[in-house]
Amino acid sequence: MNNEYVRRKVGIRDMKSCLICQKPTTVVLYNKSIPDLIYSCEIHLQDNPQFVLPIQSTEYIRTVERLKILKRELAVANDNDKTGSWDNWVTKIFSSKKSEGEVDDDNSKKANDSATPSPDQADPRKEYNELLDRMAQLQNDVRLFKLSKSMFESRIHQRQMMLKRIELQKREEQSYSNTDPDELTTSFNFPSTPTTKPK
Known part of the structure; x- marks a missing residue:
């Protein structure tokens, strides 16, 4: 079974x-x-x-493994970039005010280059989100x-x-259906009624 x-x-x-x-x-x-x-x-x-x-299918297992790898990569990238941290947010505000008042093209170009990935490199966040969607679809299927x-x-x-x-x-x-009525009458002795002669 x-x-x-x-x-x-x-x-x-x-x-x-x-x-x-x-x-x-x-x-x-x-x-x-x-x-x-x-x-x-x-x-x-x-x-x-x-x-x-x-x-689960093998495709689902491969998707989960790839998601784990991407999650680790994104965690390392976030630790290195400090993306989303309070310090980075404040630094962005001051650097945007600085760039309005002063001409600091070299630093702003470096910041823009690091923020946008090159066309040959795939964006890990985009791939992570696509894999999450694929995993949810595979779970439903x-x-x-x-x-x-x-x-x-x-x-x-x-x-x-x-x-x-x-x-x-x-x-x-089967035990009831295999019973023959003639066999029953011969195998069992049924009592007979007494016969009386008329006077």
């Missing part, structure tokens, strides 16, 4: 109650190997490790899920109990 469930949508007429909150839902988790159906709301599939865990260990064991146990009940019903039906 494989702990891999595929998220699918069913029609409104096939809607059933959610396993967790009992509200009607059209979202179904389907396991082909058992076979098993679990109706669940979309919200319960997101960030609910006691119920299900998403099985997840179709494969894995039940938590306790939940999966519970589903297997329920399945086994259901199969045992079905097997018992079949046995009972």
Whole structure:
């Protein structure tokens, strides 16, 4: 048995109650190997490790790794530039007043050059934001899920109990359906009614 469930949508007429909150839902988790159906709301599939865990694609894993690298690079760049700090903000105000009053073209050119990236270099902030958007889209597009260990064991146990009940019903039906009425009369001695002769 494989702990891999595929998220699918069913029609409104096939809607059933959610396993967790009992509200009607059209979202179904389907396991082909058992076979098993679990109706669940979309919200319960997101960030609910006691119920299900998403099985992420390799593209999602690569995106997360690249985001970690970019985050470290941006943190180092922010520490070096002091971008967004109080000191830098005050320095910018005084340097803008200074440039209005005095002609200090060399310093302003250096500041402008460091602020705007060259066309051959990609802006790490822009790439970081694009990767964040891509990661969010990949999270929404997840179709494969894995039940938590306790939940999966519970589903297997329920399945086994259901199969045992079905097997018992079949046995009972067979024992009653294989009975021949003639065989019953010959195998059992039914008491006969006493016969009396008329006087």
